[in-house]
Amino acid sequence: MKLFELDSPLMRGMSKISDLVVINLLTILMCIPIVTAGASFTAMHYCCLKLVRDHENKIAKQFFHSFKDNVRQSTVIWLIFLGILAFLGGDLYLMYFNPTETSTFVFGGILAVLALLAFIGTMVFPLQAKFYNPIPKTLKTAFLYAFKHFPRTLLILVVNLLPFSLFFIGRLGLLLFPLELCFCFSAPAFLAAKLYNKDFEAAEQAILAKNPQPETDAASASEN
Secondary structure (H helix, E strand, O other), X not given: OHHHOOOOHHHHHHHHHHHHHHHHHHHHHHHOOOOOHHHHHHHHHHHHHHHHOOOOOOHHHHHHHHHHHHHHHHHHHHHHHHHHHHHHHHHHXXXXXXXXXXXXXXXXXXXXXXXXXXXXXXXXXXXHHHOOOOHHHHHHHHHHHHHHOHHHHHHHHHHHHHHHHHHHOHHHHHHOHHHHHHHOOHHXXXXXXXXXXXXXXXXXXXXXXXXXXXXXXXXXXXXO
């Protein structure tokens, strides 16, 4: 039956689902050391964008290819975010136990910085996965993209947080734990890739227009 042929929509869909499970498990595994979480998220976005573009092939090999290529820069970016979060957490701790007249103002400032980090963090690892730039430029581009495409970035942020919010819904979180284990990172990343794919394609075309290269070298101009 055509329904079960390898090129049928059903089988292609099932293949993508299985790839998302592999990506999610690899992402969780490589996040366990904590310090490598940035490289893990970058590799996840690299693979999910491949899935969206139907360029998937040996998904585990692609994951570790991206992980290896981006481990240095992604780790630095991740540690920058962790350092800022630790600093803000320390401020909140001190403010909770030693409130002052300016505590409300400081708390509002901390929330503003956390919101900014959330928006930049939403796009920084997808950008790192696809485009090779110095770290400051990657952070700047993530900031500009997040606020230029604010509604889209907000939607991506909500999609990223949604699976983890389910843990706070009593027994539902426990019932959905097997699905969470299989898709909590990769499914939101796949949906996010669908949302930013056209913007990334436009950026890639702009890069290639400025730096014409043979087809065999074109991908390396923008892709890690």
